[in-house]
Amino acid sequence: MTTIACLHTAAGNIAVFDAACPPEAQLTHVLREDLLKDAEASGGLTPEIAQRTAAALEALATPGIDAVLLTCSTIGPGAAIARGAVPVLRVDAALADTATRRGGTVIVLCAVETTVEPTRAIFAEAAARTGATIDVRLVPNAWAAFRAGETARYHAIVAAAADGAFADGATEVALAQASMSGAVALARGRKPLASPPVGLAAALAAGGR
Incomplete structure (x- = not known):
């Protein structure tokens, strides 16, 4: 069984990903609505929000997690600067x-x-x-x-x-x-x-x- 940690910025997406999850995977979820709200307030992704996104993704790469998936497209570039022991992917890629x-x-x-x-x-x-x-x-x-x-x-x-x-x-x-x-x-x-x-x-x- 592969365990995937998902970082969401909209609460409704938790159920969406659970419904799409293949049987050979299990998901864990973290919700960070603040990242999207701050990006919207700023008119888009800023370097500071990208760094916060990367830190949030890195924090999900804990023992037992096989991959980390960023599910928000607005803050997607934050995945490129995340560093972790497991693959960090963005869903829109x-x-x-x-x-x-x-x-x-x-x-x-x-x-x-x-x-x-x-x-x-x-x-x-x-x-x-x-x-x-x-x-x-x-x-x-x-x-x-x-x-x-x-x-x-x-x-x-x-x-x-x-x-x-x-x-x-x-x-x-x-x-x-x-x-x-x-x-x-x-x-x-x-x-x-x-x-x-x-x-x-x-x-x-x-x-x-």
């Missing part, structure tokens, strides 16, 4: 690798503005390896619904945006934030990619080495 694997046009949907630039960077890095074209889009009104606790409306807004992205000719549509995962079941046509399953698979592979 795995999503970017999977979404760009076949090349073509990949439309990436973000719900919150602070996620746009970190998402653009990680997807551009993956796209450079496959020749994919990246189009990162902010879904209007989605984050307001999320922050208001209107989860069903949030997922419906994201699902409609995913349907529109495929209608625009996307080869693949990726949902940049784990909290968007509930939109997959609501999409009317092709299903967009959500990050929890692919992120957990990557962490499982890394932790099982």
